[in-house]
Amino acid sequence: MFQAAQIQQDVQNVCQLGTDGYTLAFGYAPLLRVYLLLATGAVARQAVEWKTWAQQTLKLGRDYFGHLVGTVSLEAVDILFLLSMCLKLNDEVTSAWSTLGLCISCCYSLGINRLGVPQSSKKLSADEDFGRQKWWAIYSYEKLFSFELGYASSIMDDCYDKIDMGPSQSKESDMSDIMASFARALSQVSRRCVQARQSEELAGAERMDLAIAEKVKATGESCLQLLQWANSLPPNYRFEFPVVYLSSGF
Numbered sequence: 001m002f003q004a005a006q007i008q009q010d011v012q013n014v015c016q017l018g019t020d021g022y023t024l025a026f027g028y029a030p031l032l033r034v035y036l037l038l039a040t041g042a043v044a045r046q047a048v049e050w051k052t053w054a055q056q057t058l059k060l061g062r063d064y065f066g067h068l069v070g071t072v073s074l075e076a077v078d079i080l081f082l083l084s085m086c087l088k089l090n091d092e093v094t095s096a097w098s099t100l101g102l103c104i105s106c107c108y109s110l111g112i113n114r115l116g117v118p119q120s121s122k123k124l125s126a127d128e129d130f131g132r133q134k135w136w137a138i139y140s141y142e143k144l145f146s147f148e149l150g151y152a153s154s155i156m157d158d159c160y161d162k163i164d165m166g167p168s169q170s171k172e173s174d175m176s177d178i179m180a181s182f183a184r185a186l187s188q189v190s191r192r193c194v195q196a197r198q199s200e201e202l203a204g205a206e207r208m209d210l211a212i213a214e215k216v217k218a219t220g221e222s223c224l225q226l227l228q229w230a231n232s233l234p235p236n237y238r239f240e241f242p243v244v245y246l247s248s249g250f
Contacts, residue, residue: 036082143183189222
């Protein structure tokens, strides 16, 4: 999602130039991106000494939010993504989900989502490959977030379900690929469970038993799918389950 060297350079520039100097040289949005990145890390670590500063940064993000509506740029994608994460970590779940939705809309407008689907006849440039990584980071975050909330994902999976990007057996497997494959598995589980829940809610008294049976089946098959995903991990990431299940399904 972010390049470590660029982050270090941005932070160093802020320290050297100060906030006013950095804003004059690069603009307010890049400064806010640096602040939100640091604030997200501080909130995630529950760093008490950074709490006040992180809250002030969140206020800056909220105040700047109106400027991002209708703005289509990679810079806006970065800020919206970080703002959503920071809000979520601050237990402002509704605002975080809405902000993430705007971030995804911006990705669609830029066409970043299309970079997630590999084209066999075309080799991605360095910038396009970075855009692909950015999209899969946002995709993974959205899938994990929607699963946590019990919401249907706002990202359509038709084209991504066909991509074989499961984790390889190499010990050098990229963690981002593992997380993306986990997000896809959760997305499929969530979609199945949401459908089962909706069927139960809409079922009349005469079909309630069938709806409940379908919900139980969906739960069992979802557990099986997650276990199968875990078993596909490289050996150094795999862990043993204290349960036995039948691979033939439910």
